[in-house]
Amino acid sequence: MNRWVFVVPLSVALGAGLSALHVPAAWILGAIIASGGAALVSGRELKLNSTLFKVARGVIGVMAAVPLVGIPPAELAPFLIPGLCSAAIIIALAFGGGIVLSRHGVSRETGVLSLLAGGASVMPAIAEEVGADARYVALTQYLRLLTVSFTLPVVASLLAAPAAVPVSEDAASPWMWLLVPLLVAVGLPVGKFLHLPNSSVFGPMLVTVLAGTVMDVQIVPPKPLSVAALITIGWLAGGGLSVPALKQFSRMLPATVAYILGLMAACAGVGWVVSTWLGITFFEGYLATTPGALETVLALSAEGGAGPAVIALQLIRLICILVFAAYLPQILGRLDKRG
Secondary structure, X not given: OOOHHHHHHHHHHHHHHHHHOOOOOHHHHHHHHHHXXXXXXXXXXXOOOHHHHHHXXXXXXXXXXXXXXXXXXXXXXXXXXXXXXXXXXXHHHHHHHHHHHHOOOOOHHHHHHHHOOOOXXXXXXXXXXXXXXXXHHHHHHHHHHHHHHHHHHHHHHXXXXXXXXXXXOXXXXXXXXXXXXXHHHHHHHHHHHOOXXXXXXXXXXXXXXXXXXXXXXXXXXXXXXXXXXXXXXXXXXXXXXXXXHHHHHHHHHHHHHHHHHHHHHHHHHHHHHHHHXXXXXXXXXXXXXXXXXXXXXXXHHHHHOOOOHHHHHHHHHHHHHHHHHHOHHHHHHHHHHHO
């Protein structure tokens, strides 16, 4: 019997349940559990349709671009240098840690992508395109995301926030059901035509930023589309699970957890430097440099009345990390030639 008959409804049920419990990355984790369980029980990998995966990556690209839409360049300019410096430090830490992990049984691409702090939903898609192990990347990325998401509210509550303001939520308008698929449909060939790295992600991302800026409209992907894309990414990671893969992940788990905790401490130190540099509160500096969990960061930032530094530095780092990840094979190749 087709395993998808069980995997699809189970993924939705688990994702909805985890989401109701406010578990970070609920839909992806639900899909990983459902598809991974099916793969392990049957002893065979769960193959994902390539067209479905390409479309899902396109939707992920649109989702990743949403925070970039409508941010005036003049508003980002004062934070450019601090943002680039903090991004460089975090990327260097991830690169060094990834090289260390690569000496314990994974490729260098897999090790580095596993530890890059940001874009957790995009990293498995990038991993698939650059030849890294998407399973290990996804598991490590969401381990980091869970750790940061669970600890972030606790740490932030201990810091003095600038002010308390009400938080608002934006709902997707009905015409987004037409716009978002159109952005994906246009972005896929545009990315390929421009020879963008990971064109199925970066093409829709570029088109979304341009469309949102030109039309002066807030782009909010309908939740069912976002959920479907996240579940598909979860299937990619979970469907390829096997007993040897899990043994490898568990063997490297202590080193991975130690690195995540060290990265969080290092980011907190960078946050203090940034807060002193820009003359903002440590609450804002910490949120601006925390390694991932962007949705939680933005919610706490809005609730605490933080200024534009938080979103500006997070976006600058996200852009830098996504570009770095896309060109990772070329970067490693050049290092090999120099060596």
